[in-house]
Amino acid sequence: MANKFELYINTPDRVFYQGEVNMVELATTEGEIGIYADHIPLTAVLMPCTLEIHEDGENKKAAVHGGIVEVLPDKVVVLAEIAEWPDEIDVNRANEARIRAERRIASHEDGINMMRAELALKRSLARLGAVD
Amino acid sequence: MASMRDIKRRRDSIQSTGQITKAMKLVSTVKLQKAKGKAENTRPYSDLMYSTVCNILAKSDNVDHKYLRASESKKKAIIVITANRGLAGGYNSNITKLITDNPEISKDDAVIFAVGRKGKELLERKGYKIAADYSEVINEPMYTDAREICDEVLKLFSEGEIGEIHLAYTSFKNTVVHNPKLIQLLPVDPDISSDADDDIPMNYEPNEEEALDMIIPKYMCSLIYGALIESVASENGARMQAMDNATSNAEEMIADLSLKFNRARQGAITQELTEIIGGANAIE
Numbered sequence: 001m002a003n004k005f006e007l008y009i010n011t012p013d014r015v016f017y018q019g020e021v022n023m024v025e026l027a028t029t030e031g032e033i034g035i036y037a038d039h040i041p042l043t044a045v046l047m048p049c050t051l052e053i054h055e056d057g058e059n060k061k062a063a064v065h066g067g068i069v070e071v072l073p074d075k076v077v078v079l080a081e082i083a084e085w086p087d088e089i090d091v092n093r094a095n096e097a098r099i100r101a102e103r104r105i106a107s108h109e110d111g112i113n114m115m116r117a118e119l120a121l122k123r124s125l126a127r128l129g130a131v132d
Numbered sequence: 133m134a135s136m137r138d139i140k141r142r143r144d145s146i147q148s149t150g151q152i153t154k155a156m157k158l159v160s161t162v163k164l165q166k167a168k169g170k171a172e173n174t175r176p177y178s179d180l181m182y183s184t185v186c187n188i189l190a191k192s193d194n195v196d197h198k199y200l201r202a203s204e205s206k207k208k209a210i211i212v213i214t215a216n217r218g219l220a221g222g223y224n225s226n227i228t229k230l231i232t233d234n235p236e237i238s239k240d241d242a243v244i245f246a247v248g249r250k251g252k253e254l255l256e257r258k259g260y261k262i263a264a265d266y267s268e269v270i271n272e273p274m275y276t277d278a279r280e281i282c283d284e285v286l287k288l289f290s291e292g293e294i295g296e297i298h299l300a301y302t303s304f305k306n307t308v309v310h311n312p313k314l315i316q317l318l319p320v321d322p323d324i325s326s327d328a329d330d331d332i333p334m335n336y337e338p339n340e341e342e343a344l345d346m347i348i349p350k351y352m353c354s355l356i357y358g359a360l361i362e363s364v365a366s367e368n369g370a371r372m373q374a375m376d377n378a379t380s381n382a383e384e385m386i387a388d389l390s391l392k393f394n395r396a397r398q399g400a401i402t403q404e405l406t407e408i409i410g411g412a413n414a415i416e
Contacts, residue, residue: 010177012275012357013170030337043188044337045346068347070184079181079350081275 003037006075016083023054042071048122050129063130089127098124136396143389150382157375160368167365178358185351191334199348205295209243209285213301213363214251221374224250226312278357301359302366310366
């Protein structure tokens, strides 16, 4: 069996996940990464993304929205501002948010609205990705 | 000796006060249970965030970052977390005392960001400058509230309006122990020692500076949120204790007054009897 490491996912309101896992996939500001045990130490800033936990052939998905991740050889700490399991996500709402954000981006408004729309799109995609 | 009627009136009034304090104690107990659960859920996040940031700072000693440098401005922003309501023993005044009795904080340099009406009123009366009032927040603190406060003070800090950011709150140890605390948020104390005894070099994504740019506001946010949640728990704990004391004081007074009342009644009966006997003797 492959090496395992401790994964902690915490949000301000609760301990979201804690356990031994084989691999975790998530997206940082620099791109998507997969983390196995004995990864080099790394501190990175999380983007809104679908986080995937691989645990003994079983996969769990969750949506996380922003935060930081600290990778140490034997453990990974994810400090997310919001984290949701698929059954906590309202699919229709996420879909509507995605359409709204896409329209806003298509209309080419400038400045802060654009950034906001892009973030909203990322969040809705993270949610939808977790549900699929 | 006071008349029977006076004693009875006094006893009744204390009894109804006792009923109120008892009810308030029960309400606080329920609220405390809720707030305590919330505080326990939040603590791992704040603790991990704190140790992560300590780790980062310990492993990058020579980073020159705007959040780590002492600013030229002498002004100090203080986020003061108190309650909106009183009747909680020394809960509110303990926090304000932290500020008024601190020799390092002068009245002219302090800029208060008040969370909780009681603290705001107490400090306003003493002549401190209140920059903002977030009293609504303390009823039901949310993470977005913490972020709002955080953004506001960080903006002032990066504009150079203020040189230091402090946070005054009541930390919640357990139901009976809560300590008022004043901590410095920014600039982050570079001497924070880390428990990590390993010397693994840390990698950053993106680079160190940009990572700190994003991590430090999150770190502050989580500390402020943790402080809000713990303060709510402490407030209810303090009120529960205060009301418990008030109820037992009321019971003591009632017992004392009951004794006095019974004595007065017995005295009145004895007096009446002697009068009747005296009257009967006079007739014979």
